[in-house]
Amino acid sequence: MKKRHLPLAILATAALGLSACSAGSSGSSGDGETLNVWIMQGTNAESEDFFERAGEAFTERTGATLNVEMVQWADAHDRFVTAIAGGTTPDVAETGSTWTAEFAESGALAPIGDYVSEAGLDGKLVEGLLEPGKLDDTLYGMPWYAGVRSMVYRTDLFDAAGIAVPTSWDEFRDAALALKESNPEIIPFPVAGDAENLTYPWVWGNGGEVATQSGDTWTSGLDSKEARDGIQFYTDLALKDGASTTGATTWKETDILDNFAQGKVGMAMMGSWTPSAILEKNPELEGKIGSFAIPGPEGGYSPSMLGGSHLSMFESSENKDLAWEFIDLMTTGDFAAEWATQSGYFPGETSALEATVADADEITQAFADQMVDAGAYLPVTPRFGAVQAKKTTNTMIQSILSGEKTVEQATADAASEMTSILNEK
Amino acid sequence: MTTTVKSPAASGSTSSPAGAGGPRRRKRAAAAASRPWLLLAPALIVLAALLLWPLIRVLMFSFQDYGLRQIVSGDTNFIGAGNYSEALSDRQLWTVVLPNTVAFAVAAVFCTVVLGTLVALLMSNLGKFWRTVVGSAIMVAWAMPAVTGTYVWVWIFDADNGIVNQLLMGAGLMDEPFNWFTNRWTFYLIVLINVVHHGFPFVAITVLAGLLGVSKEMLEAAAMDGAGAFRRFFQITFPSLRQVFTVVIILSTIWDFKVFGQVYLMPGGSGTNRSVLNLGVWSYVESFGQNRYGFGSAIAVLLTLVLLAVTIVYIRVLMKEEEL
Numbered sequence: 246m247k248k249r250h251l252p253l254a255i256l257a258t259a260a261l262g263l264s265a266c267s268a269g270s271s272g273s274s275g276d277g278e279t280l281n282v283w284i285m286q287g288t289n290a291e292s293e294d295f296f297e298r299a300g301e302a303f304t305e306r307t308g309a310t311l312n313v314e315m316v317q318w319a320d321a322h323d324r325f326v327t328a329i330a331g332g333t334t335p336d337v338a339e340t341g342s343t344w345t346a347e348f349a350e351s352g353a354l355a356p357i358g359d360y361v362s363e364a365g366l367d368g369k370l371v372e373g374l375l376e377p378g379k380l381d382d383t384l385y386g387m388p389w390y391a392g393v394r395s396m397v398y399r400t401d402l403f404d405a406a407g408i409a410v411p412t413s414w415d416e417f418r419d420a421a422l423a424l425k426e427s428n429p430e431i432i433p434f435p436v437a438g439d440a441e442n443l444t445y446p447w448v449w450g451n452g453g454e455v456a457t458q459s460g461d462t463w464t465s466g467l468d469s470k471e472a473r474d475g476i477q478f479y480t481d482l483a484l485k486d487g488a489s490t491t492g493a494t495t496w497k498e499t500d501i502l503d504n505f506a507q508g509k510v511g512m513a514m515m516g517s518w519t520p521s522a523i524l525e526k527n528p529e530l531e532g533k534i535g536s537f538a539i540p541g542p543e544g545g546y547s548p549s550m551l552g553g554s555h556l557s558m559f560e561s562s563e564n565k566d567l568a569w570e571f572i573d574l575m576t577t578g579d580f581a582a583e584w585a586t587q588s589g590y591f592p593g594e595t596s597a598l599e600a601t602v603a604d605a606d607e608i609t610q611a612f613a614d615q616m617v618d619a620g621a622y623l624p625v626t627p628r629f630g631a632v633q634a635k636k637t638t639n640t641m642i643q644s645i646l647s648g649e650k651t652v653e654q655a656t657a658d659a660a661s662e663m664t665s666i667l668n669e670k
Numbered sequence: 671m672t673t674t675v676k677s678p679a680a681s682g683s684t685s686s687p688a689g690a691g692g693p694r695r696r697k698r699a700a701a702a703a704s705r706p707w708l709l710l711a712p713a714l715i716v717l718a719a720l721l722l723w724p725l726i727r728v729l730m731f732s733f734q735d736y737g738l739r740q741i742v743s744g745d746t747n748f749i750g751a752g753n754y755s756e757a758l759s760d761r762q763l764w765t766v767v768l769p770n771t772v773a774f775a776v777a778a779v780f781c782t783v784v785l786g787t788l789v790a791l792l793m794s795n796l797g798k799f800w801r802t803v804v805g806s807a808i809m810v811a812w813a814m815p816a817v818t819g820t821y822v823w824v825w826i827f828d829a830d831n832g833i834v835n836q837l838l839m840g841a842g843l844m845d846e847p848f849n850w851f852t853n854r855w856t857f858y859l860i861v862l863i864n865v866v867h868h869g870f871p872f873v874a875i876t877v878l879a880g881l882l883g884v885s886k887e888m889l890e891a892a893a894m895d896g897a898g899a900f901r902r903f904f905q906i907t908f909p910s911l912r913q914v915f916t917v918v919i920i921l922s923t924i925w926d927f928k929v930f931g932q933v934y935l936m937p938g939g940s941g942t943n944r945s946v947l948n949l950g951v952w953s954y955v956e957s958f959g960q961n962r963y964g965f966g967s968a969i970a971v972l973l974t975l976v977l978l979a980v981t982i983v984y985i986r987v988l989m990k991e992e993e994l
Contacts, residue, residue, distance in 0.1 A: 326738065326741065326961070329738065329741050329742055330741045347738065347961070348738070350738070350739065351737070351738030351739045351741065351742045351961075352739060352742045352743060353738070353742050432830075438938070438942070439937065439938060439942050490829065490830055490847070491829050491846070491847055491848065491849040492828065492829030492830040492847065492849055494829075494849050494851075494852055494938075495829075495849060495851045495852060495937030495938040495942075495943075496937070504830075509830075560742075630960070630961075631959075631960040631961075634941075634955060634959030634960045635941065635955060635956075635959070635960070636940070636941040636942045636955070639941075639942040640941070640942050640943070640944055643852070643938060643942050643943060644943075644944075647849070647852040647943075649852075649945075
């Protein structure tokens with residue numbers, strides 16, 4: 246499982262965004278038909294206008310009408326399950342990258358590998374988003390967009406205290422301590438106890454693994470020496486160095502965002518989609534925030550988790566060729582690039598990603614570096630959803646931060662729980 | 671119930687003209703007997719479709735390993751009592767989940783009923799104007815959605831910006847902020863405040879309605895004979911309100927046993943802090959969070975049986991004493 250890192254070579258060989266036309270309108274005349282699509286709400290503030298134009302382009306291309314329904318993230322999972330049970334699934338839906346394997350395993354999704362090959366897209370999709378879309382080497386989720394978590398920091402505080410952007414873990418710790426000294430009233434670096442995705446970079450960065458597969462058996466690597474040392478460093482920032490607060494023990498990622506937007510945080514691990522949200526909540530921070538990729542222990546980067554969405558085709562769809570036409574329209578070419586730019590995410594097609602990276606502003610640049618050089622994904626198995634539902638990793642971090650368990654105990658408990666859940670059938 | 675409905679109809683048929691023949695009269699009696707059922711039929715059919723069928727489905731799911739795959743395929747997958755034995759043999763259920771749930775329910779029911787009764791007694795002694803004012807005030811607490819109420823309490827006890835920590839630190843009682851949500855006892859103290867605050871208005875209003883029906887003469891007579899306020903309450907008011915208290919206590923028990931949102935929405939309450947798991951959150955995390963609908967149904971059946979047992983015990987204890 247060393248294949249977590251995204252091969253940059255693919256970027257270099259990526260063709261121009263011509264693939265949009267490759268599938269053509271040959272096989273799928275959709276005159277008079279309607280394609281039902283579910284899209285998650287809140288990703289793109291201009292989605293209404295976007296889908297109006299996408300609908301026109303879709304009708305022009307296929308003759309069919311596009312019917313887009315916006316769904317809230319919070320109740321989307323339940324709605325999918327209800328729709329599957331009642332046989333009222335849409336033709337195409339946006340599925341969170343951690344859900345795709347789960348829905349695919351249940352038999353609700355249609356395989357799309359052949360369509361991708363036919364469209365000439367093999368090897369042209371961002372791997373960190375492609376892999377989570379697969380189940381047993383069959384592709385079910387078409388990479389659409391992705392974001393990544395890196396460090397966001399207050400440039401004004403760094404400048405005032407003369408702190409340079411850290412490039413190793415030791416420098417990172419020094420930066421947090423220097424921030425604490427120069428600005429006692431802010432939280433230098435919150436260590437959140439209810440945010441598992443912010444824990445994994447410290448495991449991966451130190452050479453550890455969340456879980457590895459050999460044959461049919463999964464083994465959690467959270468109790469390895471590398472993982473333990475990484476988690477020790479991360480939690481010691483709170484427990485020994487006092488860079489965090491006692492409140493952060495129960496924080497989620499959204500709490501970090503809120504507190505950062507209120508100007509109470511010096512630096513924090515946040516998603517590439519958050520800077521615009523921070524400025525929207527607090528315009529006073531304009532020009533005062535920057536970003537850097539999560540440093541590695543001795544330089545380089547620590548890998549960080551990609552979060553994103555696939556477009557998936559449902560097995561119940563009556564016109565799969567038509568459904569693919571829509572997926573192709575959304576995930577390649579102009580519409581893919583536009584969606585990414587508007588929403589602050591990165592497109593799932595490598596050529597479009599390359600274009601976005603080239604045009605990136607200063608804040609986006611660090612996220613782009615993280616995404617291209619040190620993007621990672623969680624163990625690809627439908628069972629990992631159960632690990633997340635049980636909050637195995639969150640429990641581990643929170644019990645360390647609250648002083649209930651030592652790093653050794655907590656990692657041993659989490660590893661044995663994760664291993665047993667992953668191997669349940 | 672049927673007999674009371676039948677009797678006037680039956681007496682009506684006997685007073686019908688004697689000229690009616692035997693078989694015809696029997697037919698008419700049968701028609702009269704079935705008429706109430708005919709009238710009830712639409713409601714009963716709707717109830718059966720809406721209540722009974724889902725209950726049967728839940729019971730059937732509870733004997734299956736029922737996940738997303740079964741939902742898609744529509745197949746059944748019976749595994750006998752596997753879900754039940756798995757649920758009952760879970761160590762966490764007995765060491766953390768049940769103690770939390772039961773202890774919390776006992777404390778919450780006690781506090782809700784006591785506070786609600788005190789408020790009702792206060793209100794019954796107030797004039798019309800002030801009774802309306804107090805009534806409106808507690809209605810606001812009742813009308814507040816549980817989710818909103820929970821967030822308000824979370825905000826009050828927030829470690830960094832919460833008013834409780836700021837007051838305690840301002841008064842010099844604490845040097846550093848304390849995270850109230852990481853400790854099992856303080857966590858449930860907050861849940862208790864939240865649930866009691868949300869639940870006591872119902873008790874207060876219901877008990878007040880009963881209080882207004884308690885005979886004033888008896889209370890006056892007792893006061894004349896020298897009975898104190900406590901004695902008057904426990905020997906006159908409480909016995910005449912026994913049925914009201916039965917209902918209030920049973921409903922509160924059922925509600926407080928099933929508390930979910932008020933725990934799930936608290937920091938660490940959604941499963942991250944294992945020491946504060948209660949039955950609602952535990953069953954959600956173990957079943958629906960992992961798409962194990964069969965396991966979740968088994969837990970729901972068990973919970974129903976437990977609550978039925980509790981209700982029967984309450985009714986027997988409270989009603990029997992009344993008969994004596």
